[in-house]
Amino acid sequence: MSNSQRTPNTATALITGANKGIGYETARRLGELGWHVFLGARDEVRGQEAAERLTAQGANVTFVPLDVTSDDSVAAAVEAVREHSDRLDVLVNNAGITGEQVGPMDQLITPEETLPQHLVPVLRVNVLGPVRVTHAFLPLLRAAEDPRVVMVSSGAGSLTVATDPERPESAVAHLMYPVSKAALNMLTVQYANGIPDVRFNLADPGFTATDLNHHQGTQTVTEGTDAIVAFATTSPGPTRQYSDRNGNVPW
Ligand SMILES: NC(=O)c1ccc[n+]([C@@H]2O[C@H](COP(=O)([O-])OP(=O)(O)OC[C@H]3O[C@@H](n4cnc5c(N)ncnc54)[C@H](OP(=O)(O)O)[C@@H]3O)[C@@H](O)[C@H]2O)c1
Numbered sequence: 001m002s003n004s005q006r007t008p009n010t011a012t013a014l015i016t017g018a019n020k021g022i023g024y025e026t027a028r029r030l031g032e033l034g035w036h037v038f039l040g041a042r043d044e045v046r047g048q049e050a051a052e053r054l055t056a057q058g059a060n061v062t063f064v065p066l067d068v069t070s071d072d073s074v075a076a077a078v079e080a081v082r083e084h085s086d087r088l089d090v091l092v093n094n095a096g097i098t099g100e101q102v103g104p105m106d107q108l109i110t111p112e113e114t115l116p117q118h119l120v121p122v123l124r125v126n127v128l129g130p131v132r133v134t135h136a137f138l139p140l141l142r143a144a145e146d147p148r149v150v151m152v153s154s155g156a157g158s159l160t161v162a163t164d165p166e167r168p169e170s171a172v173a174h175l176m177y178p179v180s181k182a183a184l185n186m187l188t189v190q191y192a193n194g195i196p197d198v199r200f201n202l203a204d205p206g207f208t209a210t211d212l213n214h215h216q217g218t219q220t221v222t223e224g225t226d227a228i229v230a231f232a233t234t235s236p237g238p239t240r241q242y243s244d245r246n247g248n249v250p251w
Contacts, residue, residue: 010060012085012144013232014038014077016068016133017095019050021210022152022228025221026092029229031059038081038088040066040095042073068095068129074136087143090232093130094152097122098212099176114175126180127187134191141198148199150231151188153242155204157181160250185242185251192240199239203227204249 013030017023019041031037031054039054039061041047051063064080067073081088099109099122109118130151141147155161156178161169172178185202192200208224209217217224226245231237242249 011035011089012038012081012087013090013092014040014064014066014081014088014137015092015094016040016066016129017042018092019043019046021212022205022208022221022224023092023094024050025225026094026228026232027061028054028057028059029222029225030090030232031057031061033233035060036085037061038064038084040064040077042067042095066133068093068133069124071132074132077133078136078140081137081140085140087147088137088140089144089146089235090148090150091134091137091141092150092152092228092232093133094150094228095125095129096152096180096212097125099180108174109176111173111175119176119179122176122180123183126177127183130184130187138195138198146199146235146237147197148201148231148235148237149188149191150228151184151200151202152228153184153188153202153204154178154181155206155244155249157183157185157202157204158242158249158251188242189240196239199237201231201238201240202242202249203231204242204244206244 015023015027018027018039027037027039039051047063051061054061064077066077161167164170188200188202205224206219207217208219209215227243
């Protein structure tokens with residue numbers, strides 16, 4: 001695309017895992033605001049269909065094939081975004097899995113049953129994925145005036161919540177998902193400390209009805225994206241914050 005076809009004043013965002021759930025709703029909401037949304041998805045068909053649905057609603061959405069576990073895929077995603085834009089205002093690291101499928105049907109695998117190899121796929125997507133994607137997109141982010149990265153975490157990553165007897169999370173015993181989100185939280189703090197020219201924040205969607213929890217979540221996807229959209233659109237804004245739609249989440 002030639003420079004004359006670029007739209008320098010349009011805000012740009014890339015969202016990983018945006019073919020469904022919270023990522024898709026984030027893409028829809030930013031698209032509704034007139035942003036150029038790069039809809040990342042690892043599956044060509046699912047991603048293309050999702051982008052076409054939003055385009056049909058009038059949004060400016062470009063599908064970007066992106067598997068957060070693959071160096072080659074992420075490198076190609078950088079080039080795909082670069083074809084349309086010389087900067088990226090917002091990166092939303094949203095793609096995530098629970099890893100519960102390694103347990104028996106509809107039961108989380110217990111800490112006692114968990115082996116190192118059970119943790120690997122979850123950490124690969126939820127922790128190493130954001131590192132891979134963030135590292136690759138830093139040059140495009142740095143070309144923006146107020147670059148920001150929104151990490152999609154969870155209340156399950158909070159040590160304070162997990163050890164508060166008043167909270168239901170303190171009864172959870174699961175080595176994979178909470179560990180991955182706690183790691184993501186610390187990762188984000190360290191990114192914020194080490195890269196002060198880019199803002200890094202953590203959004204906790206809250207318990208939201210999506211495929212991730214077999215639609216048992218009690219919030220709508222719109223409610224589940226409030227904190228993400230707030231971090232994405234607030235400029236100037238904070239760095240190193242951990243918030244849900246109601247305010248700060250205790251670390
Ligand atoms: N729902 C909740 O209650 C809740 C609460 C707290 C935090 N969260 C967090 O919110 C984020 C989104 O979750 P969700 O509820 O929207 O779940 P979801 O509906 O299951 O969507 C997860 C998305 O991640 C994608 N994904 C998985 N592995 C990937 C990979 N290797 N590369 C790229 N994309 C990949 C999935 O793609 P496919 O369709 O191809 O599988 C899908 O698009 C996650 O980080 C999750 O931990 C959710």
